[in-house]
Amino acid sequence: MNVAFFSTKSYDKASFDPLLSNFGHEFTYFEAKLDRYSAILAKGHEAVCAFVNDHLDKVTLKKLKEEGVKLIALRCAGYNQVDLQEADRLGITVVRVPAYSPEAVAEHAMALILTLSRKTHKAYNRVRENNFSIEGLTGMNLHGKTIGVIGTGAIGAAFCKIALGFGCKVLAFDPFENQKLKELGVAYLSVDDLLKKAEIISMHCPLTPDTKHMINKDSLQLIKDGCMLINTSRGALIETKSVIRALKIGKIGYLGIDVYEQEENLFFQNRSEEILQDEQIARLMTFPNVLITGHQAFLTHEALYQIAKTTLENLNDFEQSHPLKNEVN
Numbered sequence: 595m596n597v598a599f600f601s602t603k604s605y606d607k608a609s610f611d612p613l614l615s616n617f618g619h620e621f622t623y624f625e626a627k628l629d630r631y632s633a634i635l636a637k638g639h640e641a642v643c644a645f646v647n648d649h650l651d652k653v654t655l656k657k658l659k660e661e662g663v664k665l666i667a668l669r670c671a672g673y674n675q676v677d678l679q680e681a682d683r684l685g686i687t688v689v690r691v692p693a694y695s696p697e698a699v700a701e702h703a704m705a706l707i708l709t710l711s712r713k714t715h716k717a718y719n720r721v722r723e724n725n726f727s728i729e730g731l732t733g734m735n736l737h738g739k740t741i742g743v744i745g746t747g748a749i750g751a752a753f754c755k756i757a758l759g760f761g762c763k764v765l766a767f768d769p770f771e772n773q774k775l776k777e778l779g780v781a782y783l784s785v786d787d788l789l790k791k792a793e794i795i796s797m798h799c800p801l802t803p804d805t806k807h808m809i810n811k812d813s814l815q816l817i818k819d820g821c822m823l824i825n826t827s828r829g830a831l832i833e834t835k836s837v838i839r840a841l842k843i844g845k846i847g848y849l850g851i852d853v854y855e856q857e858e859n860l861f862f863q864n865r866s867e868e869i870l871q872d873e874q875i876a877r878l879m880t881f882p883n884v885l886i887t888g889h890q891a892f893l894t895h896e897a898l899y900q901i902a903k904t905t906l907e908n909l910n911d912f913e914q915s916h917p918l919k920n921e922v923n
């Protein structure tokens with residue numbers, strides 16, 4: 595198939611190119627983000643390959659349809675960036691990569707927790723300046739802490755196992771309980787009880803109209819004072835302005851995020867020469883107990899290989915009219 599590949603980065607080409615010859619698809623790589631303005635680049639391609647911050651709203655989808663696109667192959671797990679109803683109405687099929695390496699994201703969530711809890715980000719900078727003082731670097735043990743996991747799908751389950759390995763008590767909320775996790779010692783409870791009891795909360799549910807801003811002014815009232823909040827899922831799960839308020843009064847003791855509500859026009863670009871216009875992320879970066887990474891939780895060699903392989907298999911299945919195991923409905 596002819597595939598227009600949007601939001602291309604060097605690591606995408608490095609993972610897809612070596613596999614392309616085994617699959618026989620033709621890729622055109624575009625650095626541009628896919629949106630209503632760039633959709634015209636898809637002209638002459640039967641499929642587009644899109645990533646998390648591409649913008650597949652009604653207008654973009656209509657333009658893709660006009661250019662002859664039949665398939666949207668998402669090279670990610672989340673699909674909140676696509677107007678699925680409209681894609682369905684237009685007869686455009688959407689496939690994704692549901693689980694390329696849950697451990698990659700789960701391990702990144704734990705990396706954020708360990709960095710915040712042991713202040714290694716500060717120690718790194720200090721030591722490089724020959725400052726070997728350990729004043730102010732007192733951390734906390736994870737062993738024995740209560741961790742609340744919201745969403746125990748592929749990534750949440752991998753995260754629960756890591757947390758159990760650290761000797762944490764693991765609480766979870768998910769509309770669908772995972773029996774295997776229960777056997778390992780994970781205790782399911784309501785989301786409100788989880789918020790009240792957890793000392794560390796890690797978000798692993800998808801962004802949907804139901805989960806948007808699930809961490810907000812009201813739910814933050816429930817959390818323990820000084821609680822650590824980790825979000826490697828989607829930025830809009832948390833209402834940033836309420837989180838900033840909670841950080842200012844110490845209600846949230848630590849915040850680790852790999853995703854940000856307004857990341858769409860910010861992340862995946864080098865903006866080091868620009869004046870930062872986003873007031874909320876600028877404020878977040880002033881807190882000593884906030885750690886932000888730019889949506890890199892998925893970025894491991896193992897995950898990139900799996901993303902490329904599954905995406906190419908999805909293209910094959912579509913081309914050969916095989917059942918689409920990774921179709922998003």
Ligand code: NAI
Pocket residue numbers: 671672673692693696699744745746747748749750767768769770798799800801804805826827828852853889890891892893
């Ligand atoms: P998954 O589909 O395997 O699991 C999601 C789980 O969330 C399911 O068990 C589902 O029942 C649960 N859930 C749905 N609504 C919920 C609610 N209201 N409260 C609690 N749980 C709820 O998805 P997976 O692979 O575990 O990924 C989770 C999310 O992680 C994705 O939707 C995506 O947004 C994010 N992600 C982030 C990446 C990054 O690089 N930062 C990379 C990959 C995924």
